[in-house]
Amino acid sequence: MGRAARARAPRIAPLSHPPGLAEPTMPAAAPDVCAIDFGTSNSAIALPLADADGGGVRLVALEGTQRTMPTAVFYAVEGLAPHEEPQRHYGRAAVAAYVEGIEGRLMRSMKSILGSTLATQATEVGAGRQVQYLDMVGAYLRHLRGMAEAEAGHALTRAVLGRPVFFVDDDPERDAAAQAALAEAAHAVGFREVSFQYEPIAAALDYESTIDREQVVLVADIGGGTSDFSLVRVGPQRSRRLDRQSDILGNHGVHIAGTDFDRHIELARILPACGYRALGPTGREVPSRVYFDLATWHLINTVYAPGRVAELARMKSFYADTRQHARLMAVVTERLGHALIGQAEAAKIAVADGGRTDVDLDALEPGLVAALDSAQALAALDADIERIAAAADETLAQAGLERGQVDALYFTGGSTGLKPLAERIAARFPQATAMRGDRFASVAQGLGIHARRLYGARG
Template sequence: MSAPAARAPARAPSCAIDFGTSNSAIALPAPGGGVELVEVEPGRRTMPTAVFYQVEGLAAHEEPQRAYGREALAAYMEGHEGRLMRSMKSILGSSLAEQSTEVGAGRSVRYLDVVSGYLRHLKSLAEQQAGAPLERAVLGRPVYFVDGDPVRDAQAQQALEDAARAVGLRELSFQYEPIAAALDYEQTVQREQLVLVADIGGGTSDFSLVRVGPERRRRLERQGDILANHGVHVAGTDFDRHIELASILPLCGYKGLGPRRPGETPREVPSRVYFDLATWHLINTVYSPRRMAELRRMGGFYGDPTQYRRLMTVLEQRLGHALVGQAEAAKIAVAEGGATRIDLARLEPGLHATLDGAQAVQALDAQLQRIVAAADETLRAGGVRADAVDAVYFTGGSTGFRPLTERIAARLPAALAWHGDRDASVARGLGVQALRLFA
C-alpha cells in the first residue's frame, strides 16, 4: 500500500495595495471567496495618504513618533510640533525621492523612507487581519508616473518597488490602476462590453479602453483585451492648487501689484512663493530660514501692505498645509452642489473667501480640457469611435467633480455612465488580480 501523497505547504495569503496620491487601501482574499478591503482606520476601508512626524518633547536620542491617515491630519491641525507629509506618490520619479527633508527638532528623513514607512503601516494592518505574514503583493501604478519621460517613469516604478521590498514584500507584480478598476467593474457585467475606464484620483488622470465580460473574466492573461492606455499627470491635487490660487491666495497678494510710482506701471509681485504654498510637497520649502529671510525683506514689493501682512502670517504660523486643505474642502463642497464660504480668520479676524461652481470651473478649465483630451487620445490610440464604447466607468476621488465627468460623458454619447466606488474600486480590482496571479 503506497503512502498518501504529501500535501503541498499552504502558501501565505497575498495582498493588493492601492498606494494613492490622496488615499490608499489594501485588499486581501476574503474567507468565502473574492476579495475584501482591510479596515485601515476604525470603520473605514481607505485612509488619507498622510504621515505626521511628531517631534514635540523628544529627547536627543529618540526618533520621531509617526501618525498615519486621519490621525496624521488631526495632529497637524491641532498644532503639534512636527512635519506633515502628503502626496508622497508625487515624489516618485523625481530627484526628491533619494533626498532627505527636515521634520523638525534637527531630525531629517529620506523621502523614500516616508513611502516605505507608510507601506509598512498598511501591511501591518493587513497582517493583523490575515493572521499571517504577507510577502506577495500586487501594487497599482498610474499609466504614467511622469508624463513624456519613459526613463523617469521607470525610475518611479522602481522606487515604489524598492520601498515595497524594504518592508518585506518579496514577490511583486504591478498593474495599471485603470485596468484594476476595469477588473472590479467586470465582476458586475452580464454581457461583453467595451468600456472606457476613467480613473481620476489625486495625482493622475488615467484612461484605459478594455473589453470586459463574463467569459473574459475567467482568463488570467488579459493583455489582448486592453485596446489602449493613456493618462496625464493632472488630477485632484492640481485642482486643489488652482482653487487655492484662484480663491484664497489673492487675498495674500497672489497676482497683486507693487507700489505705484510716477511714470511707472506697477509690477506684479513675485509669484513663486504662492505656487510653492499651493503644492503639497513644496510647502515646507518656504519655511526654510533662507526663504523666510528673503520673504521678510520683500514688504516693499507690495502695493497693498495688508496682503503682505497676511502672507507673512501664513508663513510665520506655518499655515500652508491648512490652506491647501481648505481649498480641497471648498472643491468638495462645490462638487456636492452650491457655493461655499472659506473661513480665513486665522489670517485676519473676519476674513473669508467664497467659491461657487462657476468660479471653480473657470479656475480649472485648462486642467479639465487636458483630462478630456486624454480621454479622446485613448480612443484614438485604440482605433475606436466614440459611439462604439458601451460604457464609461468613473472611479477615483476626483470623479466626484461633476463638471469633469459630464464633459467626459458628453464625448461618449452612446455610452452608459457608471460611477464606481471612488476610493475603493482600484484596490478591489488589484485584489482580483492578486487572486488570479497568486492563487
C-alpha cells in the same frame, strides 16, 4: 514616443501570476493573501474573503474608519541621540508631523522613484541620517501589511500589487526594473509570493461582473496627481482569464489632477485677499512667487524660512492696500499655508455638484470670508478640465477606435467627484453608459477580486 504613442500594454516579466495556475472559477480565497493598491497619492489594502465568510473582498480600515491612507512616510529626527534611528510616521500622521514643523523628512509620491536610478540610492532625512529610497517604499509596505495582519488575525505572505500600464514611458527595460524593484521591496518585508495586476484592469473588474456581453470600457482614473485613461475590453468570458494584458487597448495620461485644482481655487478665490495679483502704489503688480509657493503643497514650508519671512516683511511698501500685506504676514508667521490649501480643497468639494460656499478666513482677519460658487470654480479649473478631457480623446486615437465603439465609461479616483470634470468627459462619449466605482478604493477592491481568483485554488 511617450505614453500617448503606445496603443497596447508593455510585455512585462511574468510576475502577473504564478506559472501553471489553472483558470479558476472563484474558489474560496487562501487565508494568507492580500491585495495592495500602492498609489502615488493614496494607498489601500484589501483582504479576499473565503466562501465561508461570505466571499467577496473586505477593505482594511487604515486610519480609524478610513479605507485609504496617504502614501507618505515621515522620518522624525528631532531630539534624537546619535545612536537612535529616526521615528517613522505614516499616512495622515506623516503629513501632520510635516505640517507641524517637526524636524525630519517627509516622503511622498514614492512610487515615482521606481524605475529610476534613485531606487538604489540613499537620501538625507535630517541630523546626518540617510535612508535608501527603496527602503522607504518597503517601510510603507510593511506598515500596510501590519495593519492588514492585525485585521485578518494571521500572517499574510502572498500579495497582489497593482501596477500602472507604464511605470516608465517608452522604456521597457526601466519599466520592467520598476516592477522588479516594487517586488523586491514587497519580498523584503515578508511577502514570499508577489503577483501583479494592471490598475485599470482592477478598476474594471467590478463593472465586468455586472455585464452579460463583451464591451469596451474607458476607465478614467483621476486622483490627486495624475489623470489616467485606459481603454479595456471586458466581458463574462474574459473575466475567467488571469492574464488580462491583451485586454488593455490603449492608455494615456496627464500630470494634472486634484492638487492642481486645489491650487487654482486657492489662487483664484483665497490668496487675492493676501495680495495675489494686487497692485502697488505705482500701479505695478506685487511679486507673485510667494503666492505660487503657498499654493504648492511641497513648497509651503520654504516660505516659513526666517530669511524668507524677513524679506516678505520688508515688502509692505509694495502694497497699495496694506491690509493684504498684513494678511500675508499672518499666513507665514502663523504657518497657515497648509490649512489654506485644505480650505481650498474643501471649498472645491462643497461646490462640486453646484451651489456656493463661504471660506472662513477669520484666522487671517476677523470676519474675513472668501466666497466660491460653481461658476467661479469652473472658471478657475476650465483649462485643466479641458486638458484632462482631451487626454481621453488621445487614448481613443492611440487605440484606433471611434467614439461609438466605447460602450461604457468607468470613473474612479477622488477627483472624478468633480461634476464638471465628469460631465466634460462624458460629453465626448454620448453613446456610452457612465458608471461610477468607489472613487477611493475601487482599484484595491478590484485587486482583491483578482487575488481571490488567482490564489483561491492554491489555498
